[in-house]
């Protein structure tokens with residue numbers, strides 16, 4: 001049989017639990033699918049413009065719209081790791097042709113991307129470099 005004070009404790013306990021659940025459910029957390037990096041998109045010209053379309057079609061599912069990354073899917077290419085002195089343009093051709101064994105992140109391996117020509121990778125590289133430059137990556 002509960003007396004008055006233990007009833008009180010139950011009510012306070014329930015209220016605290018409620019506050020806890022409310023705080024927890026509002027807590028900002030990286031949701032799967034969310035962008036990982038922030039991006040400023042510069043005015044793109046020529047090859048970089050073509051690259052934007054190709055990137056959106058072939059790379060953005062994992063690397064995010066404009067290379068911001070996708071939580072749970074792939075890393076941002078707007079990242080110091082992918083500046084030209086660390087991952088030169090050749091890394092892009094090789095990644096598309098052969099895929100990439102996971103080594104910098106824990107997203108798993110990147111599979112080769114079929115149906116993207118060398119000329120198209122060149123356009124994608126021009127686009128990614130333009131984004132990187134505009135966002136202070138190099």
Ligand code: HEC
Pocket residue numbers: 055058059060061062063073074075087091092095096100101102103104105106107108109110111113116124
């Ligand atoms: C299915 C998901 C997926 C798609 C689609 C994808 N990538 Fe990747 N990519 C990854 C992951 C994951 C990594 C990171 C591997 C690691 O280092 O852990 C990666 C890494 C890379 C790298 C770094 C290579 C290196 O040497 O470390 C480049 C460059 C790259 N991707 C370019 C591209 C381009 C360009 C496209 C589109 C033509 C593309 N990716 C499409 C998942 C993807």
